[in-house]
Amino acid sequence: MSDEIRDKLKPKAIELRRQGWTYREIAGSLDISISICSLWLRDLPRSPRKKYSQQRAAAMWNGHWVPFHARRERERRETKLAACQEVGQLTERDVLIAGAVAYRCEGSKDKAHRRSEMVAFINSDPALIVLFLHFLDVAGVSLERLRLRLHIHETADREAATEYWSALAGITADRFQKPVIKRHKPKTLRKNTSVGYRGCLEVRVLDSADLYRRIEGWAHGAILGAGFAEVYLTRRSQQAERHILRQDASDN
16 A cells, blocks of 8 residues: 555544444445554544444445455356356257146146146246246147236236237237236235336147146156156046046935
8 A cells, every 4th residue: 555545544544443433344434454454543442332324334334245245146146157057958858847847836737626627827937938938839839829818917017018028928919818907906015016027927728638638747757756756646646536436426
């Protein structure tokens, strides 16, 4: 450090120390090291701690938390990018597995008491929508079989959201079905009110009973392994069959 800079900063450091600032706060405010603060101020007693001013609180944040959070953010980014490289390019088999598992988590489900083998996937995450559309393409589903519908709050920009999802899906807006409008409740503390809010996109597949059954097989095969999946799916089918027989008996 030059004599000119030292002569300029040292009096400021002394004044802040007399106001009760810590070495870390002073270092953060003047952009100097804590060791320099110690060298300049070690013989100077610190005044009793006063009420934090906005300036002092900002200095304390800059001196400690800003570098910490910046370092943590770099660590997060490096870990994510490294993991991304580990995945590499997905094969069609990989896409079938990932799409089927994603559908198992977010798609509509068939129940033993309510048969509904319709493939319908709804989500607000653009990445999941892109994955699901890619999955449908790999599974051999043509665009003509798709029906898209926007689900959005009435206070949002419906046209902008439709244009966004249309561009993402590669399907013109005129092929979207009538949107589902969610009525606004003033007492509800919604967080999704920013400019970036675009609602959810629902993707339905026509004539999709066979596809739904294959998705069930792919998903459980990936999650449980072929052997356990076969046992699970067989037991589930038998339970559904018993439910049908009980229902038939009660009707008669």
